[in-house]
Amino acid sequence: MRAPYPPKPTPFGKDLRPWWGLDPELTYLNHGTVGACPLPVLAAQEQLRRRIQGNPARWLLRELSDLGSPDSPPLLRQAAAQVARHLGSLGQDLVFVDNATTGVNAALRSAELRPGDEVLITDLGYGSVTLAARRICKERGADLRIAHLPVPLHSGLQALEALEAAFGPKTRLLITDHVTSETALVLPVKDISALAHRRGIQVIVDGAHAPGSFALNIPALGADWYAANLHKWAFAPLGCAILWVDPRWQARTEHPIASWGEERSFQLRFDWVGTKDPTPFLCAPEGFRFLEALGSEATWRYTSELAWSSAQQLTQRWGLPFLSERSLVGPMVSVPLPKALGQEAPDAKRLQGQLQRQGIEVPIKALAGQLWARLSLAPYCDAEDVSRFADAVESSV
Ligand SMILES: Cc1ncc(COP(=O)(O)O)c(C=O)c1O
Structure with missing residues (x-):
């Protein structure tokens, strides 16, 4: 039996919050960090876990993947096909991985890199991804170059210009975020991919925050590999991400862990990368079902409007400019904080700790000589959460 969903019209904000297991005392403005899984999705996962335990060998060895030659399509392929429909893709072009980090690692080891080639990543790239790129460059004798993206970024065009200026004659691979972790801004990855391809540069997109954040058609973006989490904004259980691969590169795309599928198909x-709990992957369609039950369009309108209006109000309140275009803002927004709070990483850590002690979860970052709060405006957040955060910031000055 499927768990019930919130009523229509969706009561966004605090009335929606009981559909998550979040501590009622918390002001939770940190959905983007590791997600938060809605209770109906967790219930579906628990039910599936129990079903699997009724005959673990049957479900894991015979029904899960093509290893077991099941009579009907393997469960993972069925789940991939359902997820793919929400991402504009075909199920066969998409595989599950535990997280975006694993997806980017797989893409990196599958790209064609020779000694002397250059890999380009931006200085806003996520730390673990930059470290993975550094490792692959070391293994292949390639060079890693870091392109500077302006902060604050005013427009998508500015990002394109910065990347174009950073491409060199030896650049073979570009790793770009779709939504950057530090600034929360949505980059124009379709135009970035086209720009790179005109120079024969392959593109890996780190879309960790994208699925479920806004309408997404992965193949239309024109990247070569696209790795993304479903356990953030697509409401899947923890440990659920995808890697989409252009059909041209599937034969050479490898999981970082070799297992029984090694000499078989891309999928x-x-x-099959060894025995593990498959329920985060199998429940990914349930996460999208929850988003659809809220109304995906209505959710995206609510969350991005709340992010945008919060940025306007807070910066006006603190007499600071907010310089990024509306089109760069999704359900997360990085807001500059009053100068009096400091400008370096230790100041950010101190403020984040102070807010945590007051029951407010929000990442504070030091970037381009000032502090920023990255607010995640999930569908269960509202203006009251933002106002509580702002009052706490002002009391810390
Ligand atoms: C831009 C970006 N890339 C990659 C990741 C890594 O995600 P995960 O820890 O799920 O692999 C994050 C995490 O927040 C991120 O913000």
Whole structure:
């Protein structure tokens, strides 16, 4: 039996919050960090876990993947096909991985890199991804170059110009965020991919925050590999992400862990990487079902409007400019904080700790000589959460 969903019209904000297991005392403005899974999705996962335990060998060895030659399509392929419909993709072009980090690692090891080639990443790239790129460059004798993206970024065009200026004659691979972790801004990855491809540069997109944040058609973006979490904004259980691969590169795309699928198909190299709990992957469609029950369009309108209006109000309140275009803002927004709070990483850590002690979860970052709060405006957040955060910031000055 499927768990019930919130009523229509969706009561966004605090009335929606009981559909999550979040501590009622918390002001939770940190959905983007590791997500938060809605209770109906967790209930579906628990039900599936129990079903699997009724005959673990049957479900894991025979029904899950093509390793077991099941009569009907393997469960993971069925789940991939359902997820793919929400991402504009075909199920066969998409595999599950535990998280975006694993997806980017797989893409990196599958890109064609020779000694002397250059890999370009931006200085806003996520730390673990930059470290993974550094490792692959070391292994292949390639060079890693860091392109500077302006902060604050005013427009998508500015990002394109910065990347174009950073491409060199030896650049073979670009790793770009779709939504950057530090600034929360949505980059024009379709135009970035086209720009790179005109120079024969392959593109890996780190879309960790994108699925479920806004309408997304991965193949239309024109990247070569696209890795993304479903356990953030697509409401899947923790440990659920995808890697989409352009059909041209699937034969050479490998999971970082070799297992029984090694000499078989692209899909099987990812569908079986040893014994593990498959329920985060199998419940990914349930996460999208929850988003659809809220109304995806209505959710995106609510969350991005709340992010945008919060940025306007807070910066006006603190007499600071907010310089990024509306089109760069999704459900997360990084807001500059009053100068009096400091400008370096230790100041950010101190303020974040102070807010945590007051029951407010929000990442504070030091970037370009000032502090920023990255607010995640999930569908269960509202203006009251933002106002509580602002009052706490002012009391810390
Ligand atoms: C831009 C970006 N890339 C990659 C990641 C890594 O995600 P995960 O820890 O799920 O692999 C994050 C995490 O927040 C991120 O913000």
